[in-house]
Amino acid sequence: MLEEGKLYIGTSRKPDDTLNKPEYLELKFGNRHGLITGATGTGKTVTLQVLAEGFAAAGVPVFCADIKGDLSGISAMGEPKDFLLKRAEQIGLSDYGFSQFPVIFWDLYGEKGHRVRTTMSEMGPLLLSRLMNATDAQEGVLNIAFKIADEGNLPLLDLKDLQALLTYMSENASALSAQFGLVSKASVGSLQRELLILEQQGAQHFFGEPALAITDIMRTGHDGRGVISVLAADKLMMNPRLYATFLLWLLSELFEELPEVGDLDKPKLVFFFDEAHLLFNDAPKVLVERVEQVVRLIRSKGVGVYFVTQNPLDVPETILAQLGNRVQHALRAYTPREQKAVKTAADTFRPNPDFDCATVITTLGTGEALVSTLEAKGAPSMVERTLVRPPEARVGPITEAERQQILSQSPVRGVYDEDVDRESAYELLQARAQKAEQAAQLEAAREAAEDERAQGSRWTLPGFGNDTPAETGRTTRGRASGYQRETIAEAAMKTVARTVASSLGRALIRGILGSLKR
Template sequence: MEKKQKFITSIRQGYNPKGDSIYLGAGMYVGEVLSEAAVKLPLKTMNRHGLIAGATGTGKSKTLQIIAENLSEKGVPVLLMDVKGDLSGIAKPSDGAEFINERHKLLDFPFKPKGSPVEILSISDQQGIRLRATVSEFGPVLLSRILDLSSAQTGILAIIFKYCDDKHLPLLDLKDLKKIIRYSTEEGKDEFEKDYGRISKASTGAILRKIVSLEQQGADLFFGERSFEVNDLLRKDHDGYGYVNVLRLTDIQDRPKLFSTFMLSLLAEVYTTFPEKGDADKPELVMFIDEAHLIFEEASDALLDQIESIIKLIRSKGVGIYFVTQNPADIPEEVLGQLGLKIQHALRAFTAKDRKAIKLAAENYPLSEFYDTKNILTALGIGEAMISALDEKGRPSPLVATMLRAPMSRMDILSEIELEKLITQSEILPKYNEKVDRESAHEILTKKIEIAEKKEAKEKAEKERKKINKTSSRKSNMESAVLKVLTSATFIRGALGILNKLLK
């Protein structure tokens, strides 16, 4: 009994913030749910990033849903990367169920069904508000890291961007970029060599091949206009609830390069756009990246370095990033070390490799006098998790096995009719789904080449005409000379004939 009370006191001290917070559930000790050991997350530390991990079917997505809808209720906008397509139900209130009532009875916490204001976004052909970015906005450095270019190729790309800046050529989509790269070693070869130095055709060919590879993953749909303004992720409804922006990514699971490209673009844009926030009472924006391993799976070392740097710095802008994945090992150690909140659902041990992974996962959590972490990780039920967080002063809170509350919103997806209605009612849909294809580098260079070809053809025709005229002139002069000679000879013959007659 004494140790049980000690456990309750420990959890109250670590998870009972004075400021605004999110109620997650209650601590469990020796199989018992202790409602007086409430587990709450202070809003103040939600920009310190986090991890939600666990085996398939253990409740990761529902935990994500709980945190997201509660952030929305507190006026904090959210961005959800919906890779599996199971998060759209957050827009509608829960239908309720007997097991939900039983769970909340154990927690001694009232259950209230509620939906959140939702925007449906897309970076592909899926329904939703289209998110795009221009090639110019990426710039040569980010683009080089995405394409995994060598230092020489990166230098060439920088020269090409400089040329476009100097000549006022907008680089909007990949079509523009490919056109200017070809132009630099073909029609515009002399122009480039004169002002920027010689560009190797072998290097531009390698860059083009990498761009084509990126296009094959669907990047041509992402690059272009109208560029998405990240401030539109910060919208609130008329009740002051933050919008939950659900980005549908179900069709890019086999295109991790596109996912990494989008994520790097988004994080970089947020970092450069948002002002410094300092020590705020709540975050400006919280992002949840489901199936987070997709970001890191095929990323180059340079790209990983860029992502890691931005994650370290972006919390000063009031932005929290939460990775959702099956195993903490899916996240690079440099990123894992930046995470303030860790929610670990059950892990399953079917092989020796699994047991090794569980041992490593257990070592990522603080030592506890109340739990054998390695063993409890395999014993957790659905909707239960080990939680390690930060208190309001940024200090680690005790590790606690927690029975989580149920989501207030629907634990199922929207129907096609509901989804379509939600999208068509969006206030920002007309802004981003209008097709824009203004004159850019591709069109300008095409016209320039056409004008140059016409000029060249005209000059060639003029040279031919002069050549013909010159030939005709020489022929005419020769004919005149011959005619003179002939005329002279005829005159002489005529004169001699007359003289002969007179002599006779």
């Protein structure tokens, strides 16, 4: 039943419930992307696990998010449960056995896996503005901030780096506006508040170093099987915007770093994006265009992207059209939107004359799906009603002790677990501010010293406020005692004083008038 170069999904059956044929996904078309949809409880997570196991067994590394913790079981040996054995018997899988797969656990918070980080610079202003829910004006300020960081050799690594840069921009808004365009203090303040919210939501764990190396999620084990990277996302889902932005950043990094390889016998990496609707909820047009561009072009890098969501309407039509491999589980059709989703899903399949897709979608059982994959020359196969094969690894979560044991044997153990805080924008701007403050203090001290020297060498005239209290007191007492005859020496001194004072007054008046005339 199993064929070389193909991933076995399950076995289709005819309208009379007899077995029809095995359904495969050809590995050479694995980079043409895919879609797994269905209502809650219809078997999407198990289908994701089946596909991840199949790619890994073929030597393809896999990255996927574990929303509920159930997917962690892929790292443990499967158990012979009744419903699994029954499904294997239903589809005629006589050689069904159990296995476990090489797994690396990741976690943005470092609680259930190795820390995952990126830097502010790698994130870039577009994705960062999405994460911060920035307006157009605020996004413009962010672009200016990154421009200043590039020109000023200010590495933006973590949250405090961007906070320090925004403070600098607020303090120098007028000068920066003249050079880069309007830098509004109001926009800067709004961004600072958004950064504070991100920090309270735990985003500081995501930004910093060491940043995730793409090669560490593209590993193969000693036995040739692909390593499955499982991102613990149960806590991350409390902040869905951070979750979606992180996965989009990861896609963008893959797109930018990997070389063009064309068509391969199998993908270099398969990426499963669970709860994909979070990526497109309230997303600006420019971001949707970015996702469309990445999805369209990343297949030439050997990467397959598989979106997992409840409703096919969650994915924009421009992106939906690029998803060649599709697994559609049951959908409900009670509300007008649900009925529209059923029709949309049915219309995307190549019709099968044996049944009506729109009718069958609402009657599929758990673990049953409509399947259509790309076949010869990349054309979609006729849709088939398929019983999905049972997984080989454990269905359900692993224990905390099992997780810790896997982490202790991880090939990246110790690489990402400790923060590295090297000199960056925060430290550089702080050092510049201290240097400027010290220079200002030295200048103030120099000016004070010059004023002191000038005060010490200045001569003053009698009667202009430099008389001592004793002298003033004697003069007052002299005047109070009545008229006293002046000596010749005293009269001469008074004459000289009046002459000098008059000359000085005239000189001052000439100076003032002269400056007015000029």
